[in-house]
Amino acid sequence: MNIILLGPPGAGKGTQAQVLTERHGVAHLSTGDMLRSAVASGSELGQRAKKIMDEGQLMPDELMIKMISERIDQPDCAKGFILDGFPRTVPQAEALDSLLESKGTALDAVIEMKVDEAELVSRIESRINESAQARSDDTVETLKRRLEVYREQTAPILPYYRNKGTLKTVDGMKSIEEVTDQIEGILQVA
Numbered sequence: 275m276n277i278i279l280l281g282p283p284g285a286g287k288g289t290q291a292q293v294l295t296e297r298h299g300v301a302h303l304s305t306g307d308m309l310r311s312a313v314a315s316g317s318e319l320g321q322r323a324k325k326i327m328d329e330g331q332l333m334p335d336e337l338m339i340k341m342i343s344e345r346i347d348q349p350d351c352a353k354g355f356i357l358d359g360f361p362r363t364v365p366q367a368e369a370l371d372s373l374l375e376s377k378g379t380a381l382d383a384v385i386e387m388k389v390d391e392a393e394l395v396s397r398i399e400s401r402i403n404e405s406a407q408a409r410s411d412d413t414v415e416t417l418k419r420r421l422e423v424y425r426e427q428t429a430p431i432l433p434y435y436r437n438k439g440t441l442k443t444v445d446g447m448k449s450i451e452e453v454t455d456q457i458e459g460i461l462q463v464a
Contacts, residue, residue: 275300275354275461276379278361280432281387283420284394285446286453290387291356293454300354301345308341309333319344339369346377354382362428367435383460384435387446387453391421 279287291302312320346355361367374380398417435441444456
C-alpha cells in the first residue's frame with residue numbers, strides 16, 4: 275500500500291497517517307522528519323541538506339527525490355508507505371512517478387482530505403482560546419499564510435493526479451473515525 279495524503283495544514287493528514295501506519299504496518303514518510311534524520315545521520319545527503327537548510331534555502335527537487343528513494347528502500351517500507359508533505363509541486367509529482375516506476379512500484383491512491391478553510395481557522399481560534407499552552411506557530415495568521423501557500427503551490431497537483439485517475443477525495447471535516455473509514459473504503463478498492 276503506497277499512498278499520498280494531500281490537504282491543507284490542519285486537515286488531519288498526520289493523524290490519519292498515524293492511524294493507517296498502526297493498522298497496516300506501513301511506514302509514515304514525513305519529509306520534514308526525513309530531512310532532520312538525514313542531517314542527524316551525518317551522511318553525504320544529510321550534509322548537503324544541512325548546508326541548504328543553514329542557508330535558508332528550499333530543498334531542490336533532485337535532493338528530495340534522492341532522499342525519498344533511499345528511504346523507501348529501507349526494510350520498514352516493505353509493506354508500503356504513506357507520503358505526507360511530498361510532493362508539493364507538479365514537477366515533484368512527476369519525479370516521484372518516475373522514481374516509483376524505476377523501482378517497479380506505483381501509488382495505490384492519492385487521497386485529498388477536503389476541508390472547509392474557514393472552519394480550520396475557527397478551530398485554531400478555539401484551540402488558542404481554550405489552551406494556555408498553544409504552540410508558537412498555532413496562530414490564525416500563521417494558518418492563513420500556510421493555507422495560502424498550499425493553495426498556490428500544492429493544490430495545483432490535484433488536477434495532475436485527477437487526470438491520472440489516482441486522486442480520491444474524502445470529507446476531512448468529519449470525525450477522525452469517519453475520515454479513517456472513508457480512507458479505508460478507498461484502499462479496499464485500490
